Amino acid sequence: MQTLGEFKLPHFFNYPPYFTLQPVKDTREKQIQLWKELILEYCRTHKIFVVGLDEDFPLFSNQVIERSLSNEAREAFLSALVSEGRAEWLDKSHRKCLLLWHRIPDWADLMISFVRDNGLEDSVMTVEEIRSGVESRGTELHGMDRTILMRALKHLEHRGKLAIFKGTSADDEGIKFSI
Amino acid sequence: MAGAFLPSAELTASGRPVLKPGEIECSLLSAVDLLSEDTHTFPNLKSGVVILTTLRLLWIPPESTSYANTCCVIPLSSVQNILSAKKSIKSMFQSPRIRFQVAATPEGVVAENGGSRSLIITLVVRGKTDPDSFLGKFWDAWRGRAWVATGSGLGEGEGSSSGSGSLAVRMPVVGLAGILRKEQEMWESTDKSLQDAFQDLNALMSKAKEMVTLAEKMRSKLLSGSNNQSSGAEDEEMGTKDMQDWLLSVGIVSPVTKESAGALYHQQLSRQLADFIKIPLERAGGMINLIDVYCLFNRARGTELISPDDLLQACSLWEKFDVPVMLRKFDSGVMVIQSKSHSDEEVFARIASLIMKPEALVNGISAGDASRTLGVAPAVAKEYLLAAEVKGLLCRDVSPDGFRFYINLFPELNQEDIYMVKDHSRYSTWTRAVLSR
Structure with missing residues (x-):
């Protein structure tokens, strides 16, 4: 199984549509759920508290299939975490996000x-x-x-x-x- | 019903008359009653559409009472006389009437090749259309005697020339009468040369008719040939197919025009289009882009081109008729013509089997791939893929490599346990396909 540092990646990390923000509502909701879970797990493993949208966050791109998340997708997934109380925006322009893998x-x-x-x-x-x-x-x-x-x-x-x-x-x- | 008195003719599935070879539509009238004052048992045919062609007068029943796709026919060859309208006070308050005399058998049945009796038939024009211009065209068509074989046209020409020949006996040019006669002769000779000129035109037209007959003959021969012949050289078959396409696209002998159909233009155009599109539709896998239809249809019409707006109107009218085709608008705004028998479910099933092939599992499919498998145009294939995406069958992958579709695995993924791969799921099939790469 593919890993990112010490973090074990799920199989679907190599599924190209996982990296495109899906337009169909049901599919998109499921995609957001999966990303939320993956971001929290990864940050917990690597003790990452702040994720910057403009920085190279390793999880947001996959060299194996040559895909990476668009800015829109990154913001959508982090916003979903924010609305659930699992993260907070550190600035008004939503460029930096504080992750709360423990509330x-x-x-x-x-x-x-x-x-x-x-x-x-x-x-x-x-x-x-x-x-x-x-x-x-x-x-x-x-x-x-x-x-x-x-x-x-x-x-x-x-x-x-x-x-x-x-x-x-x-x-x-x-x-x-x-x- | 009317069958007892009038011959009947076949209509196409969309309610247009099936024209005979060489027959051309001249005019249309809506809301016309057809009746005969002589015979009491003659059916009273109410508010139908009357189509005048070069060969026949057709009465098509109104939509509500569809008499099993048949219409009534009065061959122009049976018309003995067209009666001029009676001008009376009464007629000013009545709907306009067109009366004509047809040959009939002793039983009162309209007969094509003359009969011992004759019958007065009246058309009562209830619509707001202009009966006078119709009457004019009726006269023209009747006088045109298009039902007489083309050969007899030459015979007539000879007759007239021999007639003028008898006039050409030289008379001495004497006195006032002589001058007058000379004048007369000059007139007649100009008249003759003019007639000759028109005869040339007629000859050209009859040649054109032959050409059309020839093209049609070839077309039907090719069509039947391709059905019988199961195997053959590849390129030869391709050649035949090209030829067929060519000939099929020169198909419409009598296009519906604004001039001939008047107020009924869009309605008749709509029906003609429905008939025309059947074959191209089958070939294109049950769905064609509206733009392609526009090109095909206008190419088949030749000179009587229609505007995109006319096409759209004609297609929109299909909802009101019982025709086997429909206009469909995709969410993206792309419009296509689709046959009603064509089912989306079947297309989705084919997409589903295509997307589960190992290659497609790993690399996804593009609109081009789908277009090749489904046998439809890429733009239409893309619409299908997008529709399948909305249904949750597919999901998209947008990357610098392009826009591709994959099998939708999201419903099978588990956010509680992101590492879980259920056995016998599409996800496990996909995982195996990716790992074995």
């Missing part, structure tokens, strides 16, 4: 289990420590997008699970867990 509440739940696993229920950490510290190594939190991390933390703050405060350095914030 924000799911990221928050991952955070809580990370805190519990490491016995950090009442500790203080910085945001950067969560993203790149020793504790998070080997978990999905390691190296995660800062925007998404902040959104998950805000979500937990609303639920009263932690407090966010300005840290010592200007560009970092501290987290006080209270789970």
